[in-house]
Amino acid sequence: MKRLDLILSERELEAVLKAVDAAGAPGYSVIKHVTGKGPHGRVSDAMDFSGLGANAHVIVFCEAAILPKLREAIQPLLDYYGGVAYVADAELL
Amino acid sequence: MAIALEFEPMDSSLILQNLLSPPVLFFFLGVIAVLVGSDLEIPSPLPKLFSLYLLLAIGFKGGLELQHSGLGGQVLPTIGAAIAMSLVVPLYSFLVLKTRFDGFNAAAIAATYGSISAVTFITAESFLDTQNLPFDGFMVAALALMESPAIIVGLLLVTLAAPQKRPDAAGMRWGEVLREAFLNSSVFLLVGSLVIGLLVAAYSPGGITKMEPFSDKLFYGALSFFLLDMGIVAAQRIRDLRQAGAFLIAFSVLMPLFNAALGALIARGLGLGPGNALLFVVLCASASYIAVPAAMRMTVPEANPSLYISTALGVTFPFNIVVGIPLYMVLVNAVLPAAAQP
Numbered sequence A: 001m002k003r004l005d006l007i008l009s010e011r012e013l014e015a016v017l018k019a020v021d022a023a024g025a026p027g028y029s030v031i032k033h034v035t036g037k038g039p040h041g042r043v044s045d046a047m048d049f050s051g052l053g054a055n056a057h058v059i060v061f062c063e064a065a066i067l068p069k070l071r072e073a074i075q076p077l078l079d080y081y082g083g084v085a086y087v088a089d090a091e092l093l
Numbered sequence B: 001m002a003i004a005l006e007f008e009p010m011d012s013s014l015i016l017q018n019l020l021s022p023p024v025l026f027f028f029l030g031v032i033a034v035l036v037g038s039d040l041e042i043p044s045p046l047p048k049l050f051s052l053y054l055l056l057a058i059g060f061k062g063g064l065e066l067q068h069s070g071l072g073g074q075v076l077p078t079i080g081a082a083i084a085m086s087l088v089v090p091l092y093s094f095l096v097l098k099t100r101f102d103g104f105n106a107a108a109i110a111a112t113y114g115s116i117s118a119v120t121f122i123t124a125e126s127f128l129d130t131q132n133l134p135f136d137g138f139m140v141a142a143l144a145l146m147e148s149p150a151i152i153v154g155l156l157l158v159t160l161a162a163p164q165k166r167p168d169a170a171g172m173r174w175g176e177v178l179r180e181a182f183l184n185s186s187v188f189l190l191v192g193s194l195v196i197g198l199l200v201a202a203y204s205p206g207g208i209t210k211m212e213p214f215s216d217k218l219f220y221g222a223l224s225f226f227l228l229d230m231g232i233v234a235a236q237r238i239r240d241l242r243q244a245g246a247f248l249i250a251f252s253v254l255m256p257l258f259n260a261a262l263g264a265l266i267a268r269g270l271g272l273g274p275g276n277a278l279l280f281v282v283l284c285a286s287a288s289y290i291a292v293p294a295a296m297r298m299t300v301p302e303a304n305p306s307l308y309i310s311t312a313l314g315v316t317f318p319f320n321i322v323v324g325i326p327l328y329m330v331l332v333n334a335v336l337p338a339a340a341q342p
Helices: A010-022 A064-081 B012-019 B022-035 B045-069 B075-097 B103-114 B118-130 B138-161 B174-183 B185-203 B206-217 B219-236 B238-270 B274-285 B291-299 B305-335
Strands: A002-009 A029-034 A036-038 A041-043 A055-062 A084-089
Touching: A002 A010, A002 A064, A010 A029, A010 A055, A010 A064, A010 B291, A055 A064, A064 A084, B012 B022, B012 B305, B022 B118, B022 B219, B022 B305, B045 B118, B045 B138, B045 B185, B045 B206, B045 B219, B075 B103, B075 B138, B075 B238, B075 B274, B103 B138, B103 B238, B103 B291, B103 B305, B118 B138, B118 B219, B118 B274, B118 B305, B138 B174, B138 B185, B138 B274, B138 B291, B174 B185, B174 B291, B185 B206, B206 B219, B219 B238, B219 B305, B238 B274, B238 B305, B274 B305, B291 B305
Parallel strands: none
Antiparallel strands: A002 A055, A002 A084, A029 A055, A036 A041
16 A cells, blocks of 8 residues: 655645546545645745635555556646655555 | 826825725734734635625625616726726736746736736725715726736737747646636626626615625725735735846836826726726726736746736735825826816
8 A cells, every 4th residue: 555645736736636536546635725835935825815825735545556647647737837746655554 | 189187286195094094004014013023814714705705795786886877888888998908908018028037927927917906996996985986886897807808818928929848738728727717716706796786786675785784884894804914915925026126026016007097098088987087097007916826826837926926916016005096096187187077
């Protein structure tokens, strides 16, 4: 079992979730209003009123076999809009 | 045709009245909070709630008034001129900006200045109320219809003038672009509330008094509270202005002034009264920091948001609500023929 963590702008969340779905991931969790600091400086939710929002954190647990499809679907979006993704091993408690 | 301009000596009380109005004072309070390092913070869902409330209330009230005024007389020409301005302003703004910025940034900033700021418009309406100058509900329709064209022009400029080799075609899916331009939450809510106001005024007038405590009585306080948050956000953007540079900062003051002068001449040509003329000028002179930045972030991610958000929010918006509105009133009074004055 693998765990995929994605940090991206809330603006692109829908597009990324569609890609995650299309790649065959069994499900995902989303945490919105994620603030912090990235390579382009601080990320805040001060512009939330404008629809720009802050970042979102997407967590996907899936079998390792799905990872190549996820990478193929998500990498272009992250390359274009920005964002990061990390994969780690996970095991059921 | 020559137009004789008669500028009254600058009425300092007009500026002072505007400066000392509750919304502007609360805006300053927000700015000061950031500058002195106060921990004043408005939790993020609240500004969104208040911004939606302001759009709903102004759309609803505009719809009620539009039902009374109808679509005759100055209404359609004014709306047509407003749309034309939102198409033309990004074009000449782009030509100016292209001398210093790449196609992506020039187009995104140009679209920002072609579109409008609903909160500046609302603040101008409050200013007119304090001056006892009447204005019409159809100006809200002009406000709603000026948001989208600038987004479309901005994206057309990107396709025409930006480097052709974009890394991903996803940047220009026209279906999404049009949906973002015409169905983004602020345009959707504003137009929807306008239509509801029209329908209520025509078929269910009893609903007007029931809505009044929400859409009317709370309005001024909500505007003041929202401007407190805008002061905080604008001040937080000040440090980003270093990235913008002197050229862009000058642009973000001079371009609204130029647009205001052009708007005042068009208002004269349309035969608008001083109230409607001021609102038309404010629409021409304001810059969007809600609909356009969100659309540009999605469709032109190559452009640097610090440039187009910080200038619209950190320079043009404060300039307009503090100095611009009374200044444009003086301009309108000078440009409009004496017969149009109250």
